[in-house]
Amino acid sequence: MWEYTDKVKEHFLNPRNVGEIENPDGVAEVGSLACGDALKLTFKLDENKRIKDAKFKTFGCASAIASSSALTEIIKGMTVDEALKVSNQDIAQYLGGLPDEKMHCSVLGKQALEKAVENYRGAPAMEDGAKIICECFGVTDREIERAIRENNLATLEDVTNYTKAGGGCGGCHDAIAQIIERVKAEPKADTKPRLTNLQKIRMIEETIDREIRPSLRQDGGDVDIIDIIGNRVLVATRGACATCKAADITLKHFVEHRLRELVSPDITVEEVSK
Amino acid sequence: MKPVYFDNNATTQVAAEVLDVMLPYFLEFYGNPSSMHTFGGQVGQKIRLAREQVALLLGALPEEIVFTSCGTESDNSAIRSALTTRPEKRHIVISRVEHPAIRALCSHLSLQGYKITELPVDKNGNLDLENLEKNLTPDTAIVSLMWGNNETGVLFPVEAAARMAHEKGILFHTDAVQATGKIPINMKNNVIDMLSISGHKLHAPKGIGVLYVRRGTKFSPFLIGGHQEKERRGGTENTPGIIGLGKACELAAQNMDKENSSVNRLRDKLERELLKKIPQSRVNGDIQNRLPNTTNISFEYVEGEAILLMMNELGICASSGSACTSGSLQPSHVLRAMGVPFTMAHGSIRFSLSVYNTEEEVDFVIEKMPAIIERLREMSPFWKESGQACRKQ
Numbered sequence: 001m002w003e004y005t006d007k008v009k010e011h012f013l014n015p016r017n018v019g020e021i022e023n024p025d026g027v028a029e030v031g032s033l034a035c036g037d038a039l040k041l042t043f044k045l046d047e048n049k050r051i052k053d054a055k056f057k058t059f060g061c062a063s064a065i066a067s068s069s070a071l072t073e074i075i076k077g078m079t080v081d082e083a084l085k086v087s088n089q090d091i092a093q094y095l096g097g098l099p100d101e102k103m104h105c106s107v108l109g110k111q112a113l114e115k116a117v118e119n120y121r122g123a124p125a126m127e128d129g130a131k132i133i134c135e136c137f138g139v140t141d142r143e144i145e146r147a148i149r150e151n152n153l154a155t156l157e158d159v160t161n162y163t164k165a166g167g168g169c170g171g172c173h174d175a176i177a178q179i180i181e182r183v184k185a186e187p188k189a190d191t192k193p194r195l196t197n198l199q200k201i202r203m204i205e206e207t208i209d210r211e212i213r214p215s216l217r218q219d220g221g222d223v224d225i226i227d228i229i230g231n232r233v234l235v236a237t238r239g240a241c242a243t244c245k246a247a248d249i250t251l252k253h254f255v256e257h258r259l260r261e262l263v264s265p266d267i268t269v270e271e272v273s274k
Numbered sequence: 275m276k277p278v279y280f281d282n283n284a285t286t287q288v289a290a291e292v293l294d295v296m297l298p299y300f301l302e303f304y305g306n307p308s309s310m311h312t313f314g315g316q317v318g319q320k321i322r323l324a325r326e327q328v329a330l331l332l333g334a335l336p337e338e339i340v341f342t343s344c345g346t347e348s349d350n351s352a353i354r355s356a357l358t359t360r361p362e363k364r365h366i367v368i369s370r371v372e373h374p375a376i377r378a379l380c381s382h383l384s385l386q387g388y389k390i391t392e393l394p395v396d397k398n399g400n401l402d403l404e405n406l407e408k409n410l411t412p413d414t415a416i417v418s419l420m421w422g423n424n425e426t427g428v429l430f431p432v433e434a435a436a437r438m439a440h441e442k443g444i445l446f447h448t449d450a451v452q453a454t455g456k457i458p459i460n461m462k463n464n465v466i467d468m469l470s471i472s473g474h475k476l477h478a479p480k481g482i483g484v485l486y487v488r489r490g491t492k493f494s495p496f497l498i499g500g501h502q503e504k505e506r507r508g509g510t511e512n513t514p515g516i517i518g519l520g521k522a523c524e525l526a527a528q529n530m531d532k533e534n535s536s537v538n539r540l541r542d543k544l545e546r547e548l549l550k551k552i553p554q555s556r557v558n559g560d561i562q563n564r565l566p567n568t569t570n571i572s573f574e575y576v577e578g579e580a581i582l583l584m585m586n587e588l589g590i591c592a593s594s595g596s597a598c599t600s601g602s603l604q605p606s607h608v609l610r611a612m613g614v615p616f617t618m619a620h621g622s623i624r625f626s627l628s629v630y631n632t633e634e635e636v637d638f639v640i641e642k643m644p645a646i647i648e649r650l651r652e653m654s655p656f657w658k659e660s661g662q663a664c665r666k667q
Contacts, residue, residue, distance in 0.1 A: 002579075009583075012580070012583065013584075013587065015653065018652070018653050029655065033575070033616065033617045033620070033656055036577060036596060036605070036616070036620045037577075038655055038656065039655070040655035057653055057654060057655035058653055058654070058655065059575065059576065059577060059653075059654040059655055059656055060577050060580065061577050061578075061579035061580050061596070062579055062580050062583045064577075064580075065580060065653060135615045135616055135617045170613065171615055
């Protein structure tokens with residue numbers, strides 16, 4: 001029997017803020033059914049850019065549910081920057097402590113918060129749009145697709161060897177077979193016309209102007225292109241981005257992600273000194 | 275509040291009759307049965323009686339009963355004895371669903387160079403005897419398979435497995451900790467060499483166990499010390515425990531019919547009603563071939579520890595195979611061996627009844643469980659999604 005504090009028990013039995021906010025400003029899903037821990041967090045800001053409401057849905061043990069409840073209580077009224085400073089220890093402390101073995105439950109809350117803020121700052125909500133196919137090992141359709149493409153896999157057995165998917169109960173074998181068929185039927189990745197360097201530079205500039213700047217500016221931030229060397233895009237962060245601790249996350253998960261999607265999958269974004 | 279105790283595979287209430295016969299051996303007859311004086315020696319007679327009571331329940335000879343401290347000690351003694359008496363053999367066959375007393379010992383032994391084969395089970399938790407036969411080699415010292423599984427209640431065909439092992443000159447041990455007192459066992463009708471029992475699973479106290487060792491089986495003691503138990507287990511006898519276990523075995527023989535009729539009926543009612551009232555729930559383990567008191571039910575998309583704690587608020591006691599209850603990151607090794615999807619394994623609850631449970635208790639649990647599962651499912655981010663997904667199929 002775990003030694004839970006009264007506060008943990010209380011938040012487990014009477015969790016605050018259960019549910020989902022419609023049209024949230026930020027949303028994140030972390031964990032998976034297979035891990036035994038999963039959390040969906042949504043939040044909405046008020047006109048002063050403070051978190052007006054936060055709600056959660058959690059699959060997990062008592063401490064996972066209590067940690068989610070505590071997290072939503074803690075971040076209400078904070079700006080997203082303040083919320084990002086909330087650590088998993090803060091969540092555990094709010095609950096009067098968690099057993100050592102259960103600290104990962106508070107980490108899950110922290111991860112959800114970070115991801116929801118990323119989402120608010122422009123990362124796509126269902127990053128990867130991934131769906132778990134193999135529930136035994138928590139393998140998503142995206143992971144399976146990628147393994148098939150990159151390794152030219154043709155059979156279910158191959159997929160299991162590369163990803164573990166299908167190695168448990170076998171309930172997903174049909175779904176995996178369908179993914180194999182679907183990927184086989186895809187046109188090869190190289191069908192995009194090869195870009196000349198100049199075309200690529202122009203496309204990168206256009207993409208940043210059209211797709212990236214507007215959402216960065218919403219947060220009072222910006223990026224400038226310093227140089228483009230082959231597939232390396234060197235940028236400098238400006239405004240709020242220049243002082244934001246999460247700027248590197250924004251660059252990787254948002255700027256680079258969009259450029260890879262819209263221009264070329266080989267692009268990397270690097271920050272250079274300001 | 276008196277708990278509704280549906281966790282009898284974890285441990286059981288000491289029977290009042292058992293406690294009664296034990297009590298005089300603390301304050302009054304506390305003598306050492308090995309002493310020369312009558313004060314101690316008279317306790318020895320009571321131990322003899324207890325040995326006969328245990329033997330009677332098992333259809334064994336009194337001399338085949340060795341008292342130990344627990345099921346784990348019995349399991350360890352059996353495996354170690356087989357390896358010591360057959361030093362040239364380095365192979366052990368067990369199953370993937372054995373109790374940690376066997377599995378952990380075997381992984382320890384594998385570090386010392388022993389080869390361990392863990393036989394798989396099918397999706398219902400059943401063992402394939404043909405596969406057992408294929409895995410018996412001239413190097414195999416012992417086969418150890420549990421009689422009844424503690425998590426699912428599934429029964430292994432241990433009597434047939436023992437014959438198979440014997441044909442190849444291999445020793446056979448069974449962990450009958452869960453089976454003893456719940457299903458009839460008659461050692462006269464089988465060739466099993468060693469069998470483990472734990473007192474506290476059949477209404478005797480904790481801290482007392484038995485290793486049955488068939489007459490003529492070479493045995494090497496695990497605990498080396500005095501001459502107790504005919505030099506098969508050193509250490510001063512736990513006299514109140516032994517005397518209590520004797521009584522518990524007598525009661526178990528008397529209750530065997532009840533166990534297989536009324537306890538069985540209550541278990542079936544509980545299971546049937548929960549499956550009926552709670553969507554997306556299912557039984558883990560073969561529903562025919564199992565102990566009469568155990569049911570292991572998975573409630574999809576909710577997590578076991580959370581279910582248990584909500585039940586706890588209502589005074590209902592049970593167990594779970596979820597990862598969170600074990601402190602490890604993976605759900606029960608038994609459910610994984612059966613290929614139960616993690617989504618189901620995390621939400622598994624084991625209810626194990628005893629002759630002390632009542633129809634009212636079963637009705638109470640049937641009444642309360644649906645709301646608990648529904649409440650947790652409402653909190654679960656997977657629930658709505660999967661409900662829709664299921665309708666589509």
